[in-house]
Amino acid sequence: MANIRFGSSFADRDLSLLRRHLHLLDSELVPLCLAIKQSGDPDGAGLCDSAEYFIGNGFVAAQRYLTATRSGIGVCAADAFSCAPMVSADLSVAAAINAGANYWKHMEEWFETLGKPAGELKGQAIKTLQQIEIITPWADYTCSNLLASLLGGRSLELSLLVPAIELWRDNLYAMRDNSGSNSLQNRHVVLLS
Structure with missing residues (x-):
């Protein structure tokens, strides 16, 4: 879907849908996080795996928004995923979310590859892991x-990523409109807050 911009305001149906989707995932994730804190063995009880499942799927939903937005306004992936806000000097929020989504979607394939004789990860798999390890x-x-790092100590709620994603969208439009000038908001945000 397309974003419609009116001056500095947006009619962004995709962002509204993403926000709703992340809130739905949070309705499962928030009680899981509470149960993890209260459990004597959250790993053994499967609570950590359950939380990981919802978080991974949240990254995939956000990745779909990032891709639809950047392709919809004609910005290449390399430029879009280097657009602020940043979580470090070398990694944007968008690139971190994209890496989290790729990790979630492909990790089983990667473990299968690593389990084979002479199994070695290459290409996009290595790039994804390097981005996460930043x-x-x-x-x-x-x-x-990854979500905990992106949120900088706040509660693990996927919907808390939305303001940074919205800022990324605004910066992406500014990048396109200014042909990449340095007028981007919060160019070096270290943690989301």
Whole structure:
């Protein structure tokens, strides 16, 4: 779907749908996080796996929004995923979300590859893991750890990513309109807040 811009305002149906989707996922995730805190063995009870599942799917939903938005306004992926806000000097929020989504969608294939003799990850798999490792280790519950890093200590709620995604959209339009000038908002945001 297309975004419609009126000056500095947007009619962005995709963002509205993403926000609703993330709130639905949060309705499962928030009680899971509480249960994790209260459990003596959250891993053994499957609570951490359940939270990882909802978070991974939230990254995929956000990735779909990022891709639809950047392609809809004619910005190439490399430029879009380098657009602010940033979580580090080398990684944008959009690139981190994109990496989280790719990790979630492909990790089973990667584990299958690594389990074969002479199995070695290449190409996009390596790039994805390198991006994730800029802000969190590639370990158990990678999506959960990535979300925690992106949110900088706030509660694990996927909907808390929406303001940064909205800022990214605004910056993407500014990049396109200004042909890449440095007028982007919050160019070096270290953590989302």
